[in-house]
Structures are given as C-alpha cells and as structure tokens.
Amino acid sequence: MSPAQSPAKSQLSPSPTGDLTHHLVPSPAGRTHLVEQGEGPLVLLVHGFPESWYSWRHQLPALAAAGYRAVAVDVRGYGRSSRPADASAYRMLDLVEDGVAVVRALGEETAVIVGHDWGATVAAHSALVRPDVFRAVGLMSVPYTPPGGPRPGEVFAGMGGDEEFYVSYFQEPGRAEAEIEPDVRGWLAGFYAALSADTMPGPDAPDPHFVTRGGRLRDRFPGGAAASGVRLPGWLDERDLDVYAAEFERTGLTGALNRYRAMDRDWEDLTPRFAGAPVRQPSLFIGGALDASTTWLADAIKAFPETLPGLRSSHVLDGCGHWVQQERPEEVNGILTEWLGALDD
Structure with missing residues (x-):
C-alpha cells in the first residue's frame, strides 16, 4: 500500500495488555484508533456502549494465536477516534464506512467483522450494506433485526408506562451527560454491574433499563446511587475500570451517546433500501441467557433462519449477562475461533 494509505503509528502509552500495536488511520470520521x-x-x-477497543482485550491475543490479524477499533465518538460534534454524524451508514476505511487503510480488501452490543448492530449492517467488504459477521448480545418497521424514537417513547426506557433517556441531548460526567468511574461501575450475571439486580428489583420519570438511571444500579455501594462484577477489576473511566473522563460521553440520537436517521436512511433484508454471509451469534437483549429479542433469534440464512453457529450461554466476551472470555474465544476456522470449509 502507498504511504498515504499506511496506518500511522500513534504516540500512545503502552497497552495495559502487552504485545499490541496502536494505530491511527484516516476514516470518514477523521481518524479511527485501532x-x-x-x-x-x-x-x-x-465494541458497544459504554466501552472501547479494550473490551476485546481477551480476544485479541486468542485470535492472534489462532492465526488471525485481530483489530479492535474505537468507534467514532469513543477513545482516540474522532468525535464529530453533530449527532447526525453518528448514523449507521457513517459507521459502516468507517469500518470500510479501516479495512482499506490496513491494506486489505475484505474482513470478517464481529461486534458486541451496538457493535453487533454495526457489524450486521456493515455486512448488509457492504457485502463486498465484509465476508462474514459475528454478533454478540444483540441479534440482528432487519431495517424497517415503526420509527424507533416513537417505539421507545411508548415503552415503560410511568417509567422511561433508557434509550429515550439517552436520546435527549445533555441529559445523560449531566448524570454521568460528574462521576464517570462510579457510573460506569454501576452500569457494568447492573448488566452482569453475578451482580445484576434480582428479579424483584426495579429494572435498571428504565428510569423513574424525573429520576436518574444510576438510581436503579446495584448499590444505589452511591458509587461506594457498587460491587464490581467478577470480570471487571479495579484496573480494568480505571482504563474505561480514564477514556470517558477525557472525552466526555456525548460522542458515545450520539449513537442513540441518530437512530431515527438510520431508519430514514436504511428502510427504503433494506426493509426486511436478510444478512446472507456466514454468521455467528453469541448471547447471554441472563441478558435482557437476548430475552427481549427472543423473537429476533427465532427469526434467524429468515434474517440470517448463513447462520452457522448460535449460542446462548447459561448464567451469562450482557458483557459476554468479557464475562466468559475462554468460552467465547473457543466458539469464535472454531467458527472462523470453519468459514472456508
């Protein structure tokens, strides 16, 4: 590849996980850190929300050892990647093209794309929109649902009755930032704990995906609003939490939250071209049995024969919450490398 296409090595501090290479590459966002x-x-x-490339710290060495070039990105709005100011710059088609730009900057023509949470949605739509680039797709926690249906903002606004669904809460500019940014570390600890198998609230506790009208999301976290009351889940130690918190303390949360604020733009962009469209490439799904994303979207999983006709491997892990590749890294790494190894069979 030409010097203009070559990834520039960034002057970043050494990775906390050891033998990794950091790059900044040009992308439609401006730059993408990988x-x-x-x-x-x-x-x-x-990765998904509220995370970073670091969410894949267990997968990078495992994939490298299995003979792959593993690349974890900071999605636009996160970490060392660019953070456009306009919320409309976080629409799905922009994120898809960021991924294409990364593939090209690395001198490749095609890639397998794997995503978790929002990253799973980005991965699925990358495969849908650019099948020429993304030859296979792995989804973790959030199953694929084809574009179409009612406008998302209206659907989320109608959920919860006297309470407010977290997506609507995040969609209001500045509102979630006012809650999170005064205590980023404490808020992240509570959010991660609320969706982890070993620390999530019990079935009789208020659902942490909803907000009391006029209240805050963190009031539903395990331990309540006090950061000192949060017990960290087993997959997350103090050092890991420091890595996540340091990035968001530096960048703020607006770039990450803007993904939620672009959802209606996605609906406008994608529905006319791709309403009901399946993703046909070879695919993988891994979810947690205790994750609301898996249980709420059970019908989407049942629809995989129509929506993911290339599905080769599907797993719902017993006793696992939302953060599947961090909660169960060895199991996920085994499933992932087996699926990758069979792609060309």
Missing part, C-alpha cells in the same frame, strides 16, 4: 495483534486473515472487532 489496536492490532497477529497476522493472517483480518478480523475487525467493534
């Missing part, structure tokens, strides 16, 4: 390990076929790893 972390790379290994050689071989390219596997692009896309």
Whole structure:
C-alpha cells in the first residue's frame, strides 16, 4: 500500500495488555484508533456502549494465536477516534464506512467483522450494506433485526408506562451527560454491574433499563446511587475500570451517546433500501441467557433462519449477562475461533 494509505503509528502509552500495536488511520470520521495483534486473515472487532477497543482485550491475543490479524477499533465518538460534534454524524451508514476505511487503510480488501452490543448492530449492517467488504459477521448480545418497521424514537417513547426506557433517556441531548460526567468511574461501575450475571439486580428489583420519570438511571444500579455501594462484577477489576473511566473522563460521553440520537436517521436512511433484508454471509451469534437483549429479542433469534440464512453457529450461554466476551472470555474465544476456522470449509 502507498504511504498515504499506511496506518500511522500513534504516540500512545503502552497497552495495559502487552504485545499490541496502536494505530491511527484516516476514516470518514477523521481518524479511527485501532489496536492490532497477529497476522493472517483480518478480523475487525467493534465494541458497544459504554466501552472501547479494550473490551476485546481477551480476544485479541486468542485470535492472534489462532492465526488471525485481530483489530479492535474505537468507534467514532469513543477513545482516540474522532468525535464529530453533530449527532447526525453518528448514523449507521457513517459507521459502516468507517469500518470500510479501516479495512482499506490496513491494506486489505475484505474482513470478517464481529461486534458486541451496538457493535453487533454495526457489524450486521456493515455486512448488509457492504457485502463486498465484509465476508462474514459475528454478533454478540444483540441479534440482528432487519431495517424497517415503526420509527424507533416513537417505539421507545411508548415503552415503560410511568417509567422511561433508557434509550429515550439517552436520546435527549445533555441529559445523560449531566448524570454521568460528574462521576464517570462510579457510573460506569454501576452500569457494568447492573448488566452482569453475578451482580445484576434480582428479579424483584426495579429494572435498571428504565428510569423513574424525573429520576436518574444510576438510581436503579446495584448499590444505589452511591458509587461506594457498587460491587464490581467478577470480570471487571479495579484496573480494568480505571482504563474505561480514564477514556470517558477525557472525552466526555456525548460522542458515545450520539449513537442513540441518530437512530431515527438510520431508519430514514436504511428502510427504503433494506426493509426486511436478510444478512446472507456466514454468521455467528453469541448471547447471554441472563441478558435482557437476548430475552427481549427472543423473537429476533427465532427469526434467524429468515434474517440470517448463513447462520452457522448460535449460542446462548447459561448464567451469562450482557458483557459476554468479557464475562466468559475462554468460552467465547473457543466458539469464535472454531467458527472462523470453519468459514472456508
């Protein structure tokens, strides 16, 4: 590849996980920060909210050891990637093209794309919109649902009755920032704990996905609003939490939250072209049995024969919450490498 296409090595501090290479590459966002390990076929790893490339710290060395070029990105709005000011810049088609730009900047023509949470939605739509680039897709926690149906903002606004669904809460500019940014570390600890198998509230506790009208999301976290009351889940130690908190304390939360604020734009962009469209490439799904994303979207999983006709491997992990690749890294790594190894069979 030409020097103009070559990824520029960034002047970042050493990775907390060791033998990894950090790059900044040009993308429609401006720049995309990525972390790379290994050689071989390219596997692009896309995180969700509120996370970063670091969410794939267990997968990068495992994929490298299995003979893959594993690359985890900071999605636009996060970490060391660019953070456009306008919420409309976080629409799905923009995120898809960021991924294409990363593949090209790394000198590759195609890649397997794997995503978790919002990253799963980005991965699915990347495969849908650019099948010429993304030859296979892995989804974690959030199953694929084809574009179409009612406008998302109206659907979420109608959920919850006397309470407010967290997506609507996040969609109001500045509102969630006012809750989170005075205590980023404490808020992240509570949010991660609320969706983890070993620390999530019991079935009789108020649902942490909803907000009391006029209240705050953190009031539903385990331990309540006090950061000192949060017990960290087993997958997250103090050092891991420091890594996440340091990035969001530096960047703020607006870039990350703008993904929620672009959802109606996605509906306008994608519905005319892709309403009801399946993703046909070879695919994988991994969810947690205790994750609301898996239980609420059970019908989407049942629809996989129509929506993911190339599905080769589907797993719902017993006793697992939302953060599947961090809660169960060895199991996920085994499933992922087996699926990748069988793609060309």
